[in-house]
Amino acid sequence: MNRLKTKLGKLELKNPITVASGTFGLEYSDFFDLNKLGAIITKTITMKPKAGNKPPRICETSNGFLNSIGLQNPGIHEFISKTLPEYAKLEIPKIISFSGSTIDEFSEMLELLEKEETIDGYEINVSCPNVEEEGMAFGTNPDVVYTLTENLRKITDKELIIKLSPNVTDIATIAKAAESAGADSLALINTLLGMSIDWKTGKSNIGRGIAGYSGPAIKPVALQNIFKVKNAVKIPILGMGGISNWKDCLEFFYSGASAISIGTANFINPTITIETLKKLDKYLIEQDSTVEKYIGKIKL
Amino acid sequence: MKYLRKLLKKDKVNENQFIFWFEANFKDEIKPGNFFQVRPVNNYTRLLRLPISVYDYFENQIGFLFQVVGKGTSDLEKLEIGEEAELIGPLGNSFTKRNEENVLFVSGGIGYAPLRLAFRKYHLIKDITWIHGAKNKKEILIQNVNITYTDDGSYGKKGFVTEGLKEYLENNKVDFVYCCGPDIMMQKCAEICSEYNIPIEVSLETYMACGIGACKGCAVKIKTENGEEYKTTCKDGPIFLGEEVVWNE
Numbered sequence: 231m232n233r234l235k236t237k238l239g240k241l242e243l244k245n246p247i248t249v250a251s252g253t254f255g256l257e258y259s260d261f262f263d264l265n266k267l268g269a270i271i272t273k274t275i276t277m278k279p280k281a282g283n284k285p286p287r288i289c290e291t292s293n294g295f296l297n298s299i300g301l302q303n304p305g306i307h308e309f310i311s312k313t314l315p316e317y318a319k320l321e322i323p324k325i326i327s328f329s330g331s332t333i334d335e336f337s338e339m340l341e342l343l344e345k346e347e348t349i350d351g352y353e354i355n356v357s358c359p360n361v362e363e364e365g366m367a368f369g370t371n372p373d374v375v376y377t378l379t380e381n382l383r384k385i386t387d388k389e390l391i392i393k394l395s396p397n398v399t400d401i402a403t404i405a406k407a408a409e410s411a412g413a414d415s416l417a418l419i420n421t422l423l424g425m426s427i428d429w430k431t432g433k434s435n436i437g438r439g440i441a442g443y444s445g446p447a448i449k450p451v452a453l454q455n456i457f458k459v460k461n462a463v464k465i466p467i468l469g470m471g472g473i474s475n476w477k478d479c480l481e482f483f484y485s486g487a488s489a490i491s492i493g494t495a496n497f498i499n500p501t502i503t504i505e506t507l508k509k510l511d512k513y514l515i516e517q518d519s520t521v522e523k524y525i526g527k528i529k530l
Numbered sequence: 531m532k533y534l535r536k537l538l539k540k541d542k543v544n545e546n547q548f549i550f551w552f553e554a555n556f557k558d559e560i561k562p563g564n565f566f567q568v569r570p571v572n573n574y575t576r577l578l579r580l581p582i583s584v585y586d587y588f589e590n591q592i593g594f595l596f597q598v599v600g601k602g603t604s605d606l607e608k609l610e611i612g613e614e615a616e617l618i619g620p621l622g623n624s625f626t627k628r629n630e631e632n633v634l635f636v637s638g639g640i641g642y643a644p645l646r647l648a649f650r651k652y653h654l655i656k657d658i659t660w661i662h663g664a665k666n667k668k669e670i671l672i673q674n675v676n677i678t679y680t681d682d683g684s685y686g687k688k689g690f691v692t693e694g695l696k697e698y699l700e701n702n703k704v705d706f707v708y709c710c711g712p713d714i715m716m717q718k719c720a721e722i723c724s725e726y727n728i729p730i731e732v733s734l735e736t737y738m739a740c741g742i743g744a745c746k747g748c749a750v751k752i753k754t755e756n757g758e759e760y761k762t763t764c765k766d767g768p769i770f771l772g773e774e775v776v777w778n779e
Contacts, residue, residue, distance in 0.1 A: 252745065253740075253744070253745060254744055255743070255744035257740075257742040257743050257744045257765075258742070258744065260531060260742070261531070261532060273744075281759065281760055282746060282749055282760050284779065285736070285748075285749050285750065285751075285760075285779065286736070286737055287746070287747050287748075287749055288737055288738075288739050288745075288747035288748070289737065290576060290577055290578050290737075293577070294577075295577065295578075295739070297739075297745070297747060299745065299746050299747060299749075302746045302749065302760060445577065446577075494577075496740065496744075497577075497578060497739040497740050497741075497745065498577050498578065498579075500532065500618065500740070500742070501532060
């Protein structure tokens with residue numbers, strides 16, 4: 231009996247553990263068989279190559295992590311020709327994260343990706359805080375999210391996941407817009423916003439100043455956003471934000487997530503995903519339960 | 531690869547510099563310039579691991595020379611003999627083995643660490659020169675070093691190791707330089723070597739998260755045939771040619 235299986239829109243996942251965009255890559259195959267994961271979500275690609283932000287790009291805080299990578303990526307053409315064939319060797323669902331600088335550019339990118347059979351779904355990045363044109367520029371306006379999702383829906387039948395930012399006035403409004411326009415599922419939350427300053431010199435510890443904030447400290451924020459969205463929409467949620475162990479996964483299921491992504495925790499422990507998977511399975515056997523029985527079952 | 535290894539021995543170099551020797555036996559070959567991510571199993575208060583260069587490596591022991599500068603290194607220092615640490619590695623690229631006759635080692639402070647294995651594996655039998663600089667006598671690391679500089683003159687010559695490099699190049703033929711130390715020192719050494727048209731390999735250090743090239747957090751600007759690109763210190767580096775590094779980026 232597979233107690234771990236879960237459904238995320240059109241995707242049937244053998245287990246609920248995926249890896250968050252930007253925090254993981256094929257390099258991790260040195261540590262474990264990546265085919266054990268529920269799904270893999272790739273680093274966000276953009277139409278043109280992006281060099282990324284001026285260093286320093288990362289900084290640890292108490293119980294958290296600041297990053298200002300700036301979507302460094304080789305651009306869609308090199309991704310398709312060089313990176314995707316490597317991912318094609320994996321047997322698990324491959325979800326491609328991408329971001330455009332205009333609504334039309336999102337569509338152009340999707341049209342290019344749709345030609346690739348190996349792709350199982352898309353995570354639309356409208357929530358990255360570390361760049362000027364792409365990312366969060368789109369995700370804070372429900373009308374923009376609606377139009378964008380509607381355009382993309384016409385191009386693909388594959389799983390369409392919209393990744394939401396918590397840095398908005400009302401995430402439920404954005405979530406409803408994505409649902410109405412035909413999104414299959416929602417991924418939340420992307421990073422919060424944060425800063426870190428050297429108290430001796432006054433210098434920002436991050437080159438660009440404001441950065442994305444992730445890690446264990448943001449878990450309560452993630453949970454409340456998922457809870458809000460779960461009560462606003464019917465489509466499933468891919469939950470993330472500060473997950474560091476198997477018990478956190480249960481919290482996220484209770485709050486409303488059908489599957490989860492582990493991100494920053496991969497830096498803390500490169501084998502956290504499979505350790506979490508093992509312990510979660512053990513717990514479900516002890517409880518004689520399944521992942522699906524927990525989804526949205528928070529008791530208030 | 532991730533390993534659980536016991537601490538076998540602690541050498542105290544001075545008040546805040548230590549060499550910790552762990553059980554070795556790793557699947558992959560350890561090359562000079564490689565580093566490991568180190569994390570004591572107990573009582574570690576940081577999230578991210580400590581990237582530390584391999585100081586030396588025999589069949590059953592691996593040594594890490596480190597300086598206590600913050601929370602992470604302070605926690606590591608408290609590890610007791612017999613206790614375990616997680617070691618992830620070997621990571622990074624490596625120093626090149628050169629066949630030229632006249633090879634020079636230049637280190638500043640704790641930058642001595644990665645050069646030790648390069649010296650022992652690549653150039654032990656040769657009559658090489660090693661110039662080392664430190665703040666004062668207490669912070670000196672002198673094994674295999676034949677020319678020392680201290681900022682305050684309390685040991686060896688008074689002055690900066692960069693002055694020592696310049697003086698040495700003026701009077702000696704050098705074909706290749708291995709260098710590690712504070713950024714500003716490596717930059718100056720790279721500039722000096724460029725004037726003399728001598729290739730120099732430097733070992734960079736920066737804040738790291740994943741340590742394996744996935745997150746792009748440890749980016750460093752490098753001159754390539756495509757112009758200037760951000761490369762990863764953890765995977766493309768930490769060893770780069772001095773002339774390729776865009777210093778002060």
